[in-house]
Every structure is written in structure tokens, then in C-alpha cells.
Amino acid sequence: xxxxxxxxxxxxxxxxxxxxxxxxxxxxxxxxxxxxxxxxxxxxxxxxxxxxxxxxxxxxxxxxxxxxxxxxxxxxxxxxxxxxxxxxxxxxxxxxxxxxxxxxxxxxxxxxxxxxxxxxxxxxxxxxxxxxxxxxxxxxxxxxxxxxxxxxxxxxxxxxxxxxxxxxxxxxxxxxxxxxxxxxxxxxxxxxxxxxxxxxxxxxxxxxxxxxxxxxxxxxxxxxxxxxxxxxxxxxxxxxxxxxxxxxxxxxxxxxxxxxxxxxxxxxxxxxxxxxxxxxxxxxxxxxxxxxxxxxxxxxxxxxxxxxxxxxxxxxxxxxxxxxxxxxx
Amino acid sequence: xxxxxxxxxxxxxxxxxxxxxxxxxxxxxxxxxxxxxxxxxxxxxxxxxxxxxxxxxxxxxxxxxxxxxxxxxxxxxxxxxxxxxxxxxxxxxxxxxxxxxxxxxxxxxxxxxxxxxxxxxxxxxxxxxxxxxxxxxxxxxxxxxxxxxxxxxxxxxxxxxxxxxxxxxxxxxxxxxxxxxxxxxxxxxxxxxxxxxxxxxxxxxxxxxxxxxxxxxxxxxxxxxxxxxxxxxxxxxxxxxxxxxxxxxxxxxxxxxxxxxxxxxxxxxxxxxxxxxxxxxxxxxxxxxxxxxxxxxxxxxxxxxxxxxxxxxxxxxxxxxxxxxxxxx
Numbered sequence: 001x002x003x004x005x006x007x008x009x010x011x012x013x014x015x016x017x018x019x020x021x022x023x024x025x026x027x028x029x030x031x032x033x034x035x036x037x038x039x040x041x042x043x044x045x046x047x048x049x050x051x052x053x054x055x056x057x058x059x060x061x062x063x064x065x066x067x068x069x070x071x072x073x074x075x076x077x078x079x080x081x082x083x084x085x086x087x088x089x090x091x092x093x094x095x096x097x098x099x100x101x102x103x104x105x106x107x108x109x110x111x112x113x114x115x116x117x118x119x120x121x122x123x124x125x126x127x128x129x130x131x132x133x134x135x136x137x138x139x140x141x142x143x144x145x146x147x148x149x150x151x152x153x154x155x156x157x158x159x160x161x162x163x164x165x166x167x168x169x170x171x172x173x174x175x176x177x178x179x180x181x182x183x184x185x186x187x188x189x190x191x192x193x194x195x196x197x198x199x200x201x202x203x204x205x206x207x208x209x210x211x212x213x214x215x216x217x218x219x220x221x222x223x224x225x226x227x228x229x230x231x232x233x234x235x236x237x238x239x240x241x242x243x244x245x246x247x248x249x250x251x252x253x254x255x256x257x258x259x260x261x262x263x264x265x266x267x268x269x270x271x272x273x274x275x276x277x278x279x280x281x282x283x284x285x286x287x288x289x290x291x292x293x294x295x296x297x298x299x300x301x302x303x304x305x306x307x308x309x310x311x312x313x314x315x316x317x318x319x320x321x322x323x324x325x326x327x328x329x
Numbered sequence: 330x331x332x333x334x335x336x337x338x339x340x341x342x343x344x345x346x347x348x349x350x351x352x353x354x355x356x357x358x359x360x361x362x363x364x365x366x367x368x369x370x371x372x373x374x375x376x377x378x379x380x381x382x383x384x385x386x387x388x389x390x391x392x393x394x395x396x397x398x399x400x401x402x403x404x405x406x407x408x409x410x411x412x413x414x415x416x417x418x419x420x421x422x423x424x425x426x427x428x429x430x431x432x433x434x435x436x437x438x439x440x441x442x443x444x445x446x447x448x449x450x451x452x453x454x455x456x457x458x459x460x461x462x463x464x465x466x467x468x469x470x471x472x473x474x475x476x477x478x479x480x481x482x483x484x485x486x487x488x489x490x491x492x493x494x495x496x497x498x499x500x501x502x503x504x505x506x507x508x509x510x511x512x513x514x515x516x517x518x519x520x521x522x523x524x525x526x527x528x529x530x531x532x533x534x535x536x537x538x539x540x541x542x543x544x545x546x547x548x549x550x551x552x553x554x555x556x557x558x559x560x561x562x563x564x565x566x567x568x569x570x571x572x573x574x575x576x577x578x579x580x581x582x583x584x585x586x587x588x589x590x591x592x593x594x595x596x597x598x599x600x601x602x603x604x605x606x607x608x609x610x611x612x613x614x615x616x617x618x619x620x621x622x623x624x625x626x627x628x629x630x631x632x633x634x635x636x637x638x639x640x641x642x643x644x645x646x647x648x649x650x651x652x653x654x655x656x657x658x
Contacts (some may be wrong), residue, residue, distance in 0.1 A: 040369075040422065093369065094419070095590040117462040118448050119591065130459030133446040135591045142593070261424040262448065262464045264471070 001075045003309040004295045005029050007316040009204030009242030010085070010153070010175035013249045015054060019288070020061040020080045026291035029075035030065050030313065032083040032109050032174055032242075036091060038260035041098065044091035048084065048105060055082055066106055068320045075313075083320075085109030085174070087154065089120055089139060096138050100326075103146035108324050109174065110143065111151040112136055112163060115269060116262060121152075121159035124185045125269075129156025137166050144168045149323040153242075157189045164192075169323045170200035175242035177206050178230050182213040186270050193234040202319045204242015205230055209279040210270040211244075217282035220297035227311060228301045236307055240315040245281075245288065254278065330404045332638040333624045334358050336645040338533030338571030339414070339482070339504035342578045344383060348617070349390040349409045355620035358404035359394050359642065361414040361438050361503055361571075367589035370427065373420035377413065377434060384411055395435055397649045404642075412649075414438030414503070416483065418449055418468060425467050429655075432475035437653050438503065439472065440480040441465055441492060444598060445591060450481075450488035453514045454598075458485030466495050473497045478652040482533075482571075486518045493521075498652045499529035504571035506535050507559050511542040515599050522563040531648045533571015534559055538608040539599040540573075546611035549626035556640060557630045565636055569644040574610075574617065583607065 004027050012034035023031060035047040055062045063074040065081030074081035084107050091110070092098045102110075112121045112132075120136030122129035132140075140163060143150055150171040152160040157179075164171055173196065179187035188203065196203055205227050209217045216226040231239045246253075254277070258269040268276055284290060284297075298308045333356050341363035352360060364376040384391050392403040394410030403410035413436050420439070421427045431439075441450045441461075449465030451458035461469075469492060472479055479500040481489040486508075493500055502525065508516035517532065525532055534556050538546045545555040560568045575582075583606070587598040597605055613619060613626075627637045 038423065090423070094367065096593055097590065116448050116464050117446070117459055119445050122459060126459070126462050128460045130446055130451060130455070131457045133455050134596075135445055138592050138594070261426065263467050264425055265467070267463075 001029065001072055001309070001313050001317070003305050003312060005075050005313055006241060006291060006294060007031070007071065007313040008245070008291070009172065009202075009240055009316060010034065011243060011245045011247065012087070013247035013253065015247050017058050017061070019247045020058050022288040023080045024061055024078060026289045027295075028080060028291055030071040030081045030083060030316065032085040034087050035084055035107075036086045037088055037114055037257055038090060038262075040090050041093045044086065048107070051082065051084060064106060066108065067324055068317045071317065071320070083108050085111075085151065087111045088114040089118065092139065094119055094135070096135070096142055099139060099142040099148065100146040103148050103326065107148060108320070109149045109151050109172070111153055111174075112139070112155050112159070114154050115258070115267070121163065122156040124154055124156050126156065129158040131158050132162035132166060136163070140167050145327050147324050147326040149319065154186065157192050160188065160192050161195055164195045164199055164201060170202070170319055171196070172201060172319060173203040175204050175206045175208070175244040177211055177226065178233055180233065181226055181229050182211065182216060184211045184270065186211045190233055193230070193238070197235040197238045200237070200319070200322065202238050202240050202315045203230065203234055204240050206242055206244045207282050207285050208244035208270065209282060210275070212282065218284070220284040220293050221300055223282060223284060224294070224297040224301040227298065228303070236310055237315060237318075240311055240313075241294065243285070243291070245285075249278065330358065330401055330638070330642050330646070332634050332641060334404050334642055335570060335620060335623060336360070336400065336642040337574070337620070338501065338531070338569055338645060339363065340572060340574045340576065341416070342576035342582065344576050346387050346390070348576045349387050351617040352409045353390055353407060355618045356624070357409060357620055359400040359410045359412060359645065361412040363416050364413055364436075365415045365420060366417055366443055366586055367419060367591075369419050370422045373415065377436070380411065380413060393435060395437065396653055397646045400646065400649070412437050414440075414480065416440045417443040418447065421468065423448055423464070425464070425471055428468060428471040428477065429475040432477050432655065436477060437649070438478045438480050438501070440482055440503075441468070441484050441488070443483050444587070444596070450492065451485040453483055453485050455485065458487040460487050461491035461495060465492070469496050474656050476653050476655040478648065483515065486521050489517065489521050490524055493524045493528055493530060499531070499648055500525075501530060501648060502532040504533050504535045504537070504573040506540055506555065507562055509562065510555055510558055511540065511545060513540045513599065515540045519562055522559070522567070526564040526567045529566070529648070529651065531567050531569050531644045532559065532563055533569050535571055535573045536611050536614050537573040537599065538611060539604075541611065547613070549613040549622050550629055552611060552613060553623070553626040553630045556627065557632070565639055566644060566647075569640055570623065572614070572620070574614075578607065
């Protein structure tokens with residue numbers, strides 16, 4: 001892949017043909033897609049089925065990103081590789097033996113928990129982060145073995161540190177920012193970023209205004225300044241892109257993301273009562289095709305071609321190579 | 330009910346006709362039965378269906394204990410009232426709106442979590458007790474409203490304290506002992522027992538050797554000495570009986586209770602690697618009918634008739650009266 005070709009560590013929402021056409025136009029040739037937030041096993045299978053149909057129906061512009069090689073092939077052919085991921089572990093429904101089956105069905109990235117504490121780990125939004133629970137340790141071991149990348153984006157910082165320590169393979173924070181650059185519950189403390197750096201993990205710098213702040217959501221140079229400052233903390237081999245961009249989201253989708261079925265009340269997720277709705281995208285990121293300006297933005301803040309390539313796709317490819325493989329143990 | 334008539338705050342296992350016949354012979358006229366440990370919504374409905382068949386097929390000796398009045402009626406008629414309970418909240422499958430539906434189907438007691446941390450609370454067996462999570466607070470509010478008694482027996486001590494504080498109605502620890510009398514992760518610290526006392530909650534003193542210890546599992550006087558010492562801590566209005574007796578359990582049942590589907594490894598629950606199998610029952614409690622010696626055992630350690638009646642059934646009936654009712658709010 002060339003330095004101008006991008007892998008996005010996380011997008012979500014209702015993808016359609018336009019999504020792939022626009023991603024391709026932006027030079028995005030790999031993207032981790034969110035197949036579920038709260039859904040249990042059967043609902044997650046439904047989602048996987050819809051994703052298979054979608055990719056098949058658009059096979060001239062889209063492909064499955066089951067391996068790093070498949071992503072590189074898609075890029076060479078001008079296609080967009082969808083890497084199947086879930087932002088929660090409810091697809092397992094507490095069953096350790098389902099982890100390898102989901103891997104065999106093509107799932108490559110699973111977040112230990114979403115906005116609420118669960119049987120695996122604590123969430124960034126709970127009053128207390130429980131740390132990694134016993135089932136969470138088991139699931140990480142099984143994901144390591146089965147070839148699923150552990151994602152700790154919405155996971156609490158303590159649980160994330162413990163997941164990094166527990167995992168035999170490097171892990172990802174697919175979409176978050178450095179808490180020291182923009183303070184938010186969803187963002188990661190420097191000790192988490194240092195632990196990613198020290199273990200070969202990767203953080204995808206987000207471009208979601210609620211967790212990026214207005215300054216870094218200004219012109220592309222500002223956002224790339226955030227990337228550079230994240231590299232100062234986590235190192236050039238552990239920083240990539242994870243925009244958290246959503247496709248065709250409407251109010252019921254935000255309600256589902258935030259409230260799911262767990263509350264009769266209102267939850268704002270990364271938003272707030274003062275700014276409850278859809279956050280406006282960063283100034284530089286009005287449409288999906290604007291992602292094409294990222295590589296030059298990175299150059300403008302001083303990154304070399306080699307560094308640009310690591311950030312735009314190389315670090316993700318390296319991590320996928322280390323984690324998307326089934327081990328014998 | 331007379332002082333010699335007993336309500337047992339928790340039993341589990343595969344009940345059959347003999348179970349009811351023997352409970353009746355022992356003077357046990359109310360018992361919270363465990364309809365599930367790890368089962369999700371559909372499996373929990375299956376279990377509820379089997380329980381309905383069992384009660385219907387044995388309606389000469391068994392009845393449903395949906396209300397305190399129904400339990401008293403059963404006692405007057407010489408029947409055993411089954412109070413439907415679950416030792417985990419998986420029957421809700423994370424859906425807050427299912428709480429009231431389960432209440433309408435007759436469920437009266439639900440433990441927030443069993444041996445593992447979940448979306449509601451921390452467990453006594455995790456390295457860290459998370460405290461009560463956001464969904465746990467929601468579920469307690471909904472159980473209060475729908476008429477389901479909150480059970481914190483396997484819940485961690487911190488989560489239990491927070492559940493007591495969060496609940497508008499008193500809660501139960503249906504089957505556990507005082508940690509200060511026999512130290513075990515499953516047992517409750519004195520601050521929990523004091524909080525139960527101060528809020529009208531009730532602890533059912535257990536007769537499961539692994540959490541009772543050998544001394545208090547000796548002759549009935551020893552076990553009743555434990556009851557008396559628990560009363561010294563929690564007060565006469567907050568102590569009752571919750572034997573944790575199991576019916577027709579075999580090795581696969583213990584494997585299911587302890588490992589469910591969450592681990593590929595071995596978990597011992599309240600047992601240990603040194604004593605992994607079924608714990609021998611207390612010396613005084615070789616058969617179910619031995620429960621008939623409890624009232625005289627309580628008298629032998631100095632309890633008055635009024636006190637015996639509170640411990641054998643009165644405290645449970647009072648608590649059920651306060652919690653088994655649907656509120657308008």
C-alpha cells in the first residue's frame with residue numbers, strides 16, 4: 001500500500017454502496033466496521049448475514065478484509081476491505097466456546113465491553129472501573145488463540161491496562177484519543193498509551209468531535225497536530241487512524257447506541273445533556289471523501305513518508321498480521 | 330404460621346415429589362427455589378415452565394408462593410409453597426423492560442449476579458468487586474417497582490452495601506453466613522449485616538458446609554449457636570434461614586453451577602481444589618427431614634417462642650410483604 005492509502009480502525013452505522021464508493025474516493029482501502037453494539041448471539045449473526053450480503057452485492061468496490069493480505073489485495077484492486085468487528089462481547093453471550101466459532105465466521109475485532117460494565121471488564125462510563133474480570137481473562141486468551149484482535153476503546157483505563165498485561169498478543173484501542181490532549185472519559189491516559197507502545201499495541205486517533213474537542217476538530221493541520229502529539233506519547237509504531245465516523249445515522253441509532261435496552265432513562269454516551277444530539281463532524285471532515293486530505297495533513301506537521309505510511313495503514317497492517325491468525329495452542 | 334413452621338430462603342437442584350413430601354415432613358412450608366444459575370431469557374422461561382408443571386402435578390403437597398398470604402395458606406393446608414427465584418440476572422438478558430414481565434410471570438427473588446461480575450454488580454469471587462454498576466441501579470429500581478426481592482448472596486460486599494443503599498425497599502441475602510463467624514468470600518462482612526439490620530433487610534443463615542465451617546456444621550446446637558451469633562450482629566428482625574440445600578445434584582450439576590459456559594478451565598465455587606466435590610452436609614442435616622429439629626435447636630440456645638418464630642419464618646414473611654408487591658410509581 002502507498003502512504004496515501006488509509007486503513008480506518010473504526011467506523012460504524014448503516015453502510016451502503018455510497019459508503020464504499022466514497023471511501024474508495026478518499027483512498028480508504030480498509031475499515032473496521034461495527035457489526036453490533038448490544039446485540040446477542042442470534043442478532044449478531046443476523047448482522048453478519050447482512051454484512052455478507054452487502055459485500056457480495058458490491059463486490060466491484062468492496063471486499064472482506066479477513067487477513068492483512070486481503071486488505072492489501074483490495075487496495076491494489078481499488079476496493080475497500082471491510083474488517084468485521086463488534087463493539088461489545090454480547091455476541092458470545094457468556095459462552096467461551098463461541099469465541100473460536102465467531103473467528104471462523106470471519107470476525108476479526110471485538111471490544112471487550114461497550115458503555116457498560118459487563119462480565120469481562122469495566123467500562124469508561126461506570127463510576128468505578130472494575131478491572132478485568134475472570135471471564136474477561138478467559139476471553140482474551142481465547143481471542144488470542146482464535147485470531148480476534150482485542151479492542152479496548154470504550155473499556156476503562158484500568159481494565160485496558162490489565163487487558164494489555166493479560167493478552168499474549170498486542171491489543172488495539174481502535175478509536176479514542178489521548179486523555180492528556182483532550183480530557184474525556186472515553187480517552188486513554190498516558191500510562192495506557194505507554195503500555196500500548198511497549199507491547200506493540202496500536203491506538204487509532206479518533207475524529208469524533210465529542211472526544212476530540214473543538215481545537216483538534218478544526219482544520220486538518222490541527223487534527224494532525226493531535227496525531228503528532230499522540231505519537232510523542234505512544235511512539236510512531238503505535239499510532240494509527242480510527243475516526244469513529246458513522247454512516248447514515250439517525251436519532252433512533254443514537255438512542256440504540258447509548259440506551260440499548262439497559263435503561264429506561266437517558267444516556268448521552270460521549271455527548272452530554274448540554275450537547276445531546278449528533279456532534280458536528282470536525283471542520284476538515286464534512287464529508288467522507290475529506291479523508292483523502294489526511295496524508296498531506298500528516299506531511300504538513302512534519303511526518304516523513306515512512307511515518308505517514310505507518311500512520312495511514314502500516315501500523316494497523318502490522319498489528320493485524322500479529323493478531324488475525326489462529327494459533328495452535 | 331407456628332414457630333415450628335419454616336420458610337427456607339434458598340434451596341436449589343432438581344426438585345421432585347419426594348422433595349415436597351420431605352419438606353412438608355420437616356415443617357418447611359415455604360422455600361425459595363432456584364430456577365436458574367446462568368440461563369438466558371429463553372432458557373429461564375423453559376425452567377419456569379418446568380416449575381409450573383412440577384407444582385401442578387404435585388398440587389396436593391405443593392403450591393406457588395407468590396405472596397406472603399399464599400405461603401401462609403399453604404402452611405395452613407399442609408403444603409409447601411415454592412417461591413420462584415433465580416440466582417443470576419441473565420433471565421433479563423440486559424433488557425430493563427423484561428423485569429416487570431418476569432414479575433408478572435411470578436418471579437419473586439432475583440440475585441443481582443452469581444459467581445461472576447456482570448453488567449449489574451461485582452461478585453464475591455472476582456479479584457475486585459466493582460460495586461454496583463449503572464444497569465444494576467436501574468434493575469434494582471425496576472425490581473422495587475415490579476415486586477421482585479433483590480438478593481445479594483453471591484454479590485460482593487461492596488456491591489451489596491451499594492445495593493442496600495440504592496434500593497428503596499429492603500433487600501435479602503438469602504443464603505450466606507457472617508464472615509466474622511466463618512471467613513469465606515461468600516460470607517458477608519459485619520458492615521453488610523449492620524446495613525441489613527438498619528434497613529429491614531434479612532440474611533438467611535446457610536447450612537452449606539463450605540461456607541459454614543466444620544464447627545457450625547456439627548450438631549444442631551452448634552449451627553443454632555451460629556444463628557444466635559448472627560442475631561448478635563444483625564438483630565433479631567434480620568436473621569432467618571437460607572440453607573442452600575440442593576436436591577438430586579450430581580457431578581454435572583456442580584460443573585454447570587461453577588463453570589457454566591464462561592470458562593474452559595475449572596472453577597470450584599465455594600469449594601476448593603483440596604475439597605472439590607460435593608461438600609458433606611452438616612452433621613445434623615443428613616436428610617431433608619432433619620430440618621424439623623431446627624426450632625428446638627433455636628430454643629436450646631435461648632431463643633424465646635417469639636424469636637424462634639421470627640427466625641423460622643416471620644422475618645421472611647415480613648420482608649416478602651414489603652417487596653413482593655407491585656408499586657404504582
